[in-house]
Amino acid sequence: MRTLRVLTLLSAAVLLCSAAPGLEPLTCSEGNGPAAADKAVHHINEHHNHGYKFRLHEVQGNSVEQVDGGCNVKLQLDLRETKCHTINPKPFEDCEIRGMGARAVKANCTVLMTIKDGDASVTKYECDTRQEKTNLEMVRICPDCPVLLPLNNSEGLKSVREATAEFNKNTSNQHYYILKEVGRISTGYIMGLGMNYYPEFALVETHCPMGSRIIIEACIPLCPNRARHAFCRSSYSSQNGLLSTECDFYPAENTTLLGPGEKEPVCGRHGRRHPHGHGGPPPHAHNHGHGPPPDASNEGRPPHAHNHNHGPPPTGGKGKGSFHPLRRFHPCHGFLVNPDPALHPICPWPLPHRPHN
Template identity: 30%
Template sequence: MMRFFIAAVSFAQLLSWLTLAKVPPLSPDILLGCNDPEAEAAAMVAVNYINAHHRHGYKYTLDRIENIQVSSRTPNREIHSLEVELDLLETKCHALMPTPIQDCPVRPRAEHAVEGDCDVKLIKVDGNYTVHSHSCKSEPDSAEDVASACPVCPPLAPMNDTRVVQGVDTLLHQINSAEDKPHYQLHEIGRARIWTLPEHAVELEFVVAATNCSTQDAKSAPDSCVRLTGDDAQFAFCVGTVKTNEDDTVNCTNFKPQSAASGPSPAHPHPKGQPAVAGSGHHHLPHLKLASSSGESSSSEMKVPTAAAPSAAPSAAPPAAPSAAPSAAPSAAASLIVKRSIAEKTILLLPRCPGKKRFI
């Protein structure tokens, strides 16, 4: 009886081995890696889309593709649906500025930079990626990270802090004191920091919008001034410092706003130009589920080549034979090196995610 039991177990193991040996290995194009060109192309479409729909605060740039999953494919193996997890970094370009993201400097950690995490679902049809939905969250670096980069640098101050609001009013009055210039209204406060060493100072970044009045007109009838819209819209991004000795400085850069993407956008300013100032130190990335529609911005699409045949490059993931147990199938976030010996051949599945970091 024992011999029969041992023979049955051995036969079952043999059948399992034969099954694995006969199943063709997974095609490498299914195991899309975070550093693959196709993943990079999808990520850039996602970042462009996020920036187009983020109308407050600052633009974000891609730091790393954290994970990527192919949800479904059409019969011809063209990617139909995929999901990406992205690590983003705040830049110094305001969200309304038309500056291309590649020309926007990344904000240094010493300035208490903000990081973003986004989950984006994309659809690919005929070589074009389109964002189907996205959800983001953002938060500043920890105080410890700021201190490690600059021990004396202060953290972000709440934008509704009395000293911040008064400082912006002071600098806005200075901007509007020039003769025969457009009269500006506050659009929004971007960020602020309050220094105590070597002297007390409030460091500010904010955006102002031009009105249909000159500074001279606004002195006699300020309530009649209305901000310019449409093709006439004009904004200025201002950086300034207010000090206790009244040695205040402010420098502004004028720009025409980039076209707004369709769809909801949170926290729009008050119609009269006095925005509701958030109590946090930064403008959060939109935590929205946005379903795609025919009216989406063209910035959410990018023409990319279809996936090329797998090459022998070292970065390409070699094929892996699936296990009979479902739990042994390679996951989209494979983080360990898995070795399996089949028919005296070792199949090596290299980690595909997370991808490379672009900034230190």
């Protein structure tokens, strides 16, 4: 059967949304739970830069300890994962929470806050992120519901690779896009089509002009505030290959036009600008197809271990340069014990310091 490939591009204009409302002032009274929880969830989403945004489901505990000049607050929060990826500019309050059939994800968080002289600040939090129901529980409740696969599942990544290639056939784009992150991969069996895979993934705009003769995996992303992003959902059949790809575009934060002769700045994997004044990567920063993407599996490396090629190789690429962007994926710099490989967990904050040898 001939492979069907459909690409739907949605304008960012439909994503216009209001600014997040102002937070209520916090006091040391016992009734500060809702306002404290609101501030805590804002703080968590501001520091959660992988996967999806979270919304508050329930305040399960709130204790206040009076100290000189203020108080210490301890919150127990039940959060729910939304359908908004972290690259989505929509305020998390406006994002839809996943239903049970879409494999809902919850996070139980312990948050510590300090309130002094009317100034409230989050000092620490730790969360346990997991699927609301296990696969065994879901089979009993909904046998036909999808199952979440590890983020480095080979068939799921094959679908992502082909969908990204299809995305880059859209000639209305100014630059090529490469994979930023796989958000989740679900699968289910369909009679006559075999196993179907439904990945969700984020793409980022690169320096490479559309139509240029260049190996796309050698392209590096534009600086975070200069890059457009896209969030895509695709379906892939084990028998018939890529079936569909649908993407939402998100505009760049900084749309200032470059001046005459001015080149795009070059940023490192943490979004910091390189001191080099040219429009390409620093000479020592090239990596030709052997590593994972930044902000996914390359966390915790020493600063000099640059890796700028987090895009897919040419279709059919195998062997040494094959595309496994999350092969060495260690969420939260490896500080979590036995994290669910199918999820992007909320990392503890602040992360403990791990010195480099």
